[in-house]
């Protein structure tokens with residue numbers, strides 16, 4: 698049986714994945730509109746602590762719009778080399794400005810310029826329109842640091858349930874689901 702604390706177990710799994718997987722923090726994030734129409738895309742897991750799983754994005758993107766209207770999400774990670782899958786479901790909150798700024802400061806200048814220049818998820822007439830926006834942004838911040846855009850930052854998925862899935866022969870996989878209960882975690886096995 699894995700650790701009774703799913704965060705402890707998940708951190709151990711991530712460490713093991715770092716040793717064998719190129720980009721272990723690649724995760725699929727599912728959000729939904731207020732009406733429940735779902736959408737999914739890949740983002741990077743940037744932080745994991747007792748509070749939850751943090752990723753960064755443009756708050757005016759499609760996912761940002763959906764999270765504003767419906768602050769719930771699901772995440773799936775899969776590490777083929779380890780035969781492991783992680784599923785997390787819960788509510789989503791914006792992380793603090795200070796936390797977003799701290800992460801922003803670690804980003805390459807090119808990524809910072811791109812975040813300002815790209816109206817993420819909005820239609821573009823053509824590639825040249827994006828290139829022009831990048832050039833404008835470079836000129837705007839020429840010779841100075843690139844500040845954190847007011848429309849960009851981190852979100853934290855606060856887990857209500859975490860499932861750890863392990864590959865076993867003949868499709869008889871191991872599934873353990875943790876559910877928050879009375880300030881702790883209840884775990885149970887699920888049929889594969």
Ligand SMILES: Cc1cc2nc3c(=O)[nH]c(=O)nc-3n(C[C@H](O)[C@H](O)[C@H](O)COP(=O)(O)O)c2cc1C
Nearest residue numbers: 723738739740741752753754755758759760761818
């Ligand atoms: C490997 C990989 C990592 C990505 N990481 C991020 C990320 O951390 N943040 C982000 O906003 N988009 C990331 N993207 C791009 C998203 O998949 C997506 O195209 C973008 O966020 C727009 O999604 P939306 O229109 O649903 O908001 C990543 C894509 C890939 C393939």
